[in-house]
Amino acid sequence: MPLDDDTFEKLRLELRRGSLVLAVLAALRTERYGYTLRKQLADAGLAIEEGALYPMLRRLETQGLLTSEWREEDKRNKRFYRLSADGAALLAELDAEWRAINASLHQLLGGP
Amino acid sequence: MTMDLIDRYLRAVSLLLPLRQRDDIVAELREALIGRREEREATLGRPLSRDEDAALLRDFGNPIAVAGRYVGRQTLIGPELYPLYLLVTTLLLAIAVVASLAGVGLALFAPSIASETLGSAVESTFSGPLATVGASTIAFAVLDRTPARANVLRVLDEWDPRELPVAPKRRPRASWPNDVAGIIVNLIVLVWWAGIAPTARLELPLKSGQVLHFGLAPIWSGLYWPIIAMIAGVIAVHALKLAGAARRSLAYSVDIAVQAAALAIAAFALRAGHWVIVGGQGVGVSDLAAADRGVNIGFLVAFISIVVVAAATIAYDVWRLVRSRT
Numbered sequence: 001m002p003l004d005d006d007t008f009e010k011l012r013l014e015l016r017r018g019s020l021v022l023a024v025l026a027a028l029r030t031e032r033y034g035y036t037l038r039k040q041l042a043d044a045g046l047a048i049e050e051g052a053l054y055p056m057l058r059r060l061e062t063q064g065l066l067t068s069e070w071r072e073e074d075k076r077n078k079r080f081y082r083l084s085a086d087g088a089a090l091l092a093e094l095d096a097e098w099r100a101i102n103a104s105l106h107q108l109l110g111g112p
Numbered sequence: 113m114t115m116d117l118i119d120r121y122l123r124a125v126s127l128l129l130p131l132r133q134r135d136d137i138v139a140e141l142r143e144a145l146i147g148r149r150e151e152r153e154a155t156l157g158r159p160l161s162r163d164e165d166a167a168l169l170r171d172f173g174n175p176i177a178v179a180g181r182y183v184g185r186q187t188l189i190g191p192e193l194y195p196l197y198l199l200v201t202t203l204l205l206a207i208a209v210v211a212s213l214a215g216v217g218l219a220l221f222a223p224s225i226a227s228e229t230l231g232s233a234v235e236s237t238f239s240g241p242l243a244t245v246g247a248s249t250i251a252f253a254v255l256d257r258t259p260a261r262a263n264v265l266r267v268l269d270e271w272d273p274r275e276l277p278v279a280p281k282r283r284p285r286a287s288w289p290n291d292v293a294g295i296i297v298n299l300i301v302l303v304w305w306a307g308i309a310p311t312a313r314l315e316l317p318l319k320s321g322q323v324l325h326f327g328l329a330p331i332w333s334g335l336y337w338p339i340i341a342m343i344a345g346v347i348a349v350h351a352l353k354l355a356g357a358a359r360r361s362l363a364y365s366v367d368i369a370v371q372a373a374a375l376a377i378a379a380f381a382l383r384a385g386h387w388v389i390v391g392g393q394g395v396g397v398s399d400l401a402a403a404d405r406g407v408n409i410g411f412l413v414a415f416i417s418i419v420v421v422a423a424a425t426i427a428y429d430v431w432r433l434v435r436s437r438t
Contacts, residue, residue, distance in 0.1 A: 034140065035147040050144050051173035055181035058137070070139075079140050 031082040128179035208244040212237040294350040325391040331384035345370035
């Protein structure tokens with residue numbers, strides 16, 4: 001039975017879901033607010049909906065991986081996020097894990 | 113973007129947010145929406161129309177979905193307990209369905225021993241299984257939120273592969289001896305029924321010249337042809353199975369019809385309430401009555417068994433049929 005687009009889309013989203021947390025943590029080594037963070041991720045090829053991004057930021061902050069503060073910029077109040085010390089340590093571990101997975105997949109999938 | 117649309121949107125979201133974080137989340141979402149509007153307006157070089165505003169909010173997401181992402185828990189029953197929930201609920205549902213159908217069957221065909229009237233039995237056919245699923249769902253949803261959850265998960269985790277049941281040795285695929293035997297036996301039954309059964313009379317000699325006679329009640333003469341058709345159907349099922357895999361679907365379809373016929377015959381016969389007439393020579397009236405009652409209770413049990421087995425077989429055949437087509 002040929003796979004339909006829906007199956008591909010589901011698997012693609014599943015594949016991306018785990019990597020998005022890593023991407024957000026990595027992007028927040030520099031302080032950003034929601035809009036600039038989303039833009040940076042999109043420019044890097046990892047577009048994420050705001051409806052998913054903001055709850056994720058809040059969850060990561062609750063877990064102690066991010067810190068945030070409201071600050072005025074361009075006459076508007078914005079919430080700026082950045083990686084916490086715990087977040088930085090975790091990011092280093094996740095980074096190593098990601099590279100190991102990537103290397104394994106590279107080996108399994110073949111390619112240059 | 114007209115602010116009233118943003119305000120209405122954020123109000124809809126806020127109603128579903130956790131109270132403690134509500135204001136903070138709404139402020140952040142407002143900032144995100146305004147940022148998105150400015151980005152869009154900058155791209156177009158003009159203010160957005162009301163329709164474009166609405167499209168932008170629609171694109172941002174349904175308020176229920178957006179608020180839902182801020183609620184930590186999004187499942188009624190978590191993934192760890194879900195497989196157990198599914199298994200338990202399926203088993204309970206199967207029991208509830210069989211019990212409900214048995215209730216309807218009894219109320220319809222043997223009202224004297226049914227505990228419900230037909231109306232309430234039919235009603236509980238729908239409400240019983242639904243209530244079972246509801247109760248199981250509520251029980252597991254509560255369990256998933258209480259400390260007892262950890263105990264259940266611990267029990268699930270305490271398993272030993274060596275304690276798993278041994279897989280039954282599968283008989284070789286060749287089921288033909290079974291089908292050949294089925295054809296022969298049913299042919300004998302067919303010949304017996306067609307030739308002798310309606311007038312069959314069994315004599316059982318007892319001590320000191322007493323004899324008990326067993327004869328079929330008049331109900332059976334009305335079932336003469338239906339039973340012949342049913343036995344012929346059973347023979348056809350075995351023959352179709354013998355014809356190989358290509359005829360298996362047809363065999364299951366015919367078997368469903370045969371079992372439905374068995375159900376109907378048993379249901380019709382159950383109405384009579386008396387299936388064997390017991391007579392005798394030199395036997396007391398009270399002894400004859402006791403023998404008559406005993407034999408007919410045996411038949412009642414047999415008919416109820418036939419109804420249950422036929423219903424289960426139909427369910428199994430339908431399942432096999434559906435599975436063979438997917």
